[in-house]
Structures are given as structure tokens and as C-alpha cells.
Amino acid sequence: MPVSLDGKLVVALSSRALFDLEEENAFFDAHGDDAYARFQLDRLEIPARPGVAYPLVKKLLAFNGADAHRVEVVILSRNDPVSGLRVFRSAEASGLELERGVFTRGRPPFRFLEPLGAHLFLSANSEDVRDALAAGFPAARVYSQSLVDAERHADEVRIAFDGDAVLFSDDSERLFQSDGLAAFQAHEKHHALNPLPPGPFKPLLAALHSLQQAAGSAVPMRIRTALVTARSAPAHERAIRTLMAWNVSVDEAMFLGGLDKGPFLREFEPDFFFDDQTRHCDSAAAAGPTGHVISGIANSEPR
Incomplete structure (x- = not known):
């Protein structure tokens, strides 16, 4: 075979x-x-x-x-x-x-x-x-300058994701960039029941979910995931409902409304964090391994 x-x-x-x-x-x-x-x-x-x-x-x-x-x-x-x-x-x-x-x-x-x-x-x-x-x-x-600590929480792999342009498409981020926060919030509230289009990292989240399901109790290692996003209420609902529509889940969700992500990631202690914006990656690298997702409007090549 x-x-x-x-x-x-x-x-x-x-x-x-x-x-x-x-x-x-x-x-x-x-x-x-x-x-x-x-x-x-x-x-x-x-x-x-x-x-x-x-x-x-x-x-x-x-x-x-x-x-x-x-x-x-x-x-x-x-x-x-x-x-x-x-x-x-x-x-x-x-x-x-x-x-x-x-x-x-x-x-x-x-x-x-x-x-x-x-x-x-x-x-x-x-x-x-x-x-x-x-x-x-x-x-x-x-990020080669990321904090690396291979010994912490030895029985759990922790992975954190940004939302827009990472787990989700950057459609909403483009609206925010063009029309501002008030328009973004109103748009997301109006479309709260409509799932966001998938972003580049949806396949990884789904694969991690499948891995945990397949392993069950046979493996002592567990997967813990987190959504760490600049979204805040009322835009949070669409993100949660999108994950529900995909039939995948995260263990923790942090809706930070623009707060610096680094201090929150230091508490989560990720084995990896993925974000599309370099300012968030710079902050997150002090908390743990970080990867810059070079996609979406935040990473558009200058014309």
C-alpha cells in the first residue's frame, strides 16, 4: 500500500x-x-x-x-x-x-x-x-526574536489566532480602514447572523480541531486555542457565530477593542500566535513564539 x-x-x-x-x-x-x-x-x-x-x-x-x-x-x-x-x-x-x-x-x-x-x-x-x-x-x-520556552505547560499545546485577515477574511477590516470604527461596528452588528468569509488560517483551526477529536483521551497532550482580536462588542457576536457556523470552537476569546495584545498573551502563554499586523507581532513576540501572517489590507504591497 x-x-x-x-x-x-x-x-x-x-x-x-x-x-x-x-x-x-x-x-x-x-x-x-x-x-x-x-x-x-x-x-x-x-x-x-x-x-x-x-x-x-x-x-x-x-x-x-x-x-x-x-x-x-x-x-x-x-x-x-x-x-x-x-x-x-x-x-x-x-x-x-x-x-x-x-x-x-x-x-x-x-x-x-x-x-x-x-x-x-x-x-x-x-x-x-x-x-x-x-x-x-x-x-x-x-519572529526570530520571539521568546522561546519549550518547557512551559508540558501537557498542552496553546495556539492563539487573530481574527480578521487570519481566521476570517479581511473584508470587515477593509471596511474599518475605509469608513472608520463606527461604520465597522454598525456593519458587524447588522450582519451578526451572517458568517464571515474564511481567512487563510481557517484550515489550520479546523485541522487542529480534527486532531484533538481523533486523539481523544488516548494522548495526554491537549490543544488549547484562543481568539485574540481587536474586535469589541457589538462586533464580537459575528466572530463567535462564525466559528459556530464552521462547527469549530476556541477555548478562549479575547475581545480587546484595540488594547495591546502582548500583556494578554503573556497570561495565555502561547506556543504560537498568529497575527497579520506587525505592531501586534512586535508586542506578542515578548510573550511567546509569534508568526506574521502577511495577508490582507494591512500587508498590501504599495502600488
Whole structure:
């Protein structure tokens, strides 16, 4: 029977998302491709330090066991194959059971998301993230300066999402940008019973929901999700009703009405937070691993 990733949560991520390779990347920028490959080979036996996505990957892999393989993590990297040796060696030293990787030696890797059936792509490369989002895959640029603490709440993976332009489309955000807060609030109240169109990260939330349902009590790890949004009453109702219409749920919802998200995320302690606005990402990075979702009107390319 052919091997298939169908029915699994598939996370694809770059080497720099999983491990702290900022020093190595600086070496690449200074010395080029061939010197970089030799540099990585010389460090083959030196495990790379955990990177921004390390806590998330470690906890998601805990959903795998002798009874079932529920999560697949794939390295999808612009690195050359020789440098890929160190990535796999570092994963082995960290106890991460990774089997698959695609190394493209500088070429855009996003085209491999389709055959992988990826539910999430994390990268330090903005261009690759934009390409992945344009192709319809949930993707975010990791904030390399994020706080990383792989030891906290060891039995729970916590993931937080912004609303508009992340879980939901940015249609309402565009109205806010063009007509202001009062018009936005009136529009959302009037359309409270009409579900919002899905945003780029709806497939990931649905996949996480399915993973938790499939694992049940067989796995000690639990998934806890949160909606952390600048929406406030009365615009909150449409967001909640949209999730109900999708038949998915979040464990916590924070309707902050424009308050700084960082202090609230410090209390939630996410293993990853996704937002489309850099000011929120800057604040959130001090609370935990953060990814910039480069989509929607807030990230429109200047004409």
C-alpha cells in the first residue's frame, strides 16, 4: 500500500523556523552558498539551538504514538542538501522524530506544499510566506526574536489566532480602514447572523480541531486555542457565530477593542500566535513564539 499523509496534520517549516540558525544565516549572507555548506558540515555534530517553532513542533509530535501517527512535520527549506544533514542531526539530538525534508538550494520551496497537503507553513523568508498564502496555504513569517520556552505547560499545546485577515477574511477590516470604527461596528452588528468569509488560517483551526477529536483521551497532550482580536462588542457576536457556523470552537476569546495584545498573551502563554499586523507581532513576540501572517489590507504591497 502506498504511503500517504492523508488524514494527518501536516506542518511544513524551514530550518530557521525550527532551529535558531541566525548566526549561520548571517554567515551565508556574508560568504555565499558554497562556504555556507562547508560551514554547516563543519558544525554537523553541534546541535542547533531550539528556534521559534520548536515548542510547537515538539508538542504536536507528542500526538504520535504506537497506536497512530497523527502529525507529520516536514522540513521545507531553501537550504542545500548538505546543510540539511545538520538539520536532521539536530532534530535527532533533540528527540524530534522527523522523517521527511525537501531542500531546494535557494529556490522557492512553497510549490511542494501542495503534494504535502500542508496545513501550516512557517518560514523566516517573507517572500516564501507570501507565495504560500497566495497559493492558499496557512503560512506565517516567524519572529526570530520571539521568546522561546519549550518547557512551559508540558501537557498542552496553546495556539492563539487573530481574527480578521487570519481566521476570517479581511473584508470587515477593509471596511474599518475605509469608513472608520463606527461604520465597522454598525456593519458587524447588522450582519451578526451572517458568517464571515474564511481567512487563510481557517484550515489550520479546523485541522487542529480534527486532531484533538481523533486523539481523544488516548494522548495526554491537549490543544488549547484562543481568539485574540481587536474586535469589541457589538462586533464580537459575528466572530463567535462564525466559528459556530464552521462547527469549530476556541477555548478562549479575547475581545480587546484595540488594547495591546502582548500583556494578554503573556497570561495565555502561547506556543504560537498568529497575527497579520506587525505592531501586534512586535508586542506578542515578548510573550511567546509569534508568526506574521502577511495577508490582507494591512500587508498590501504599495502600488
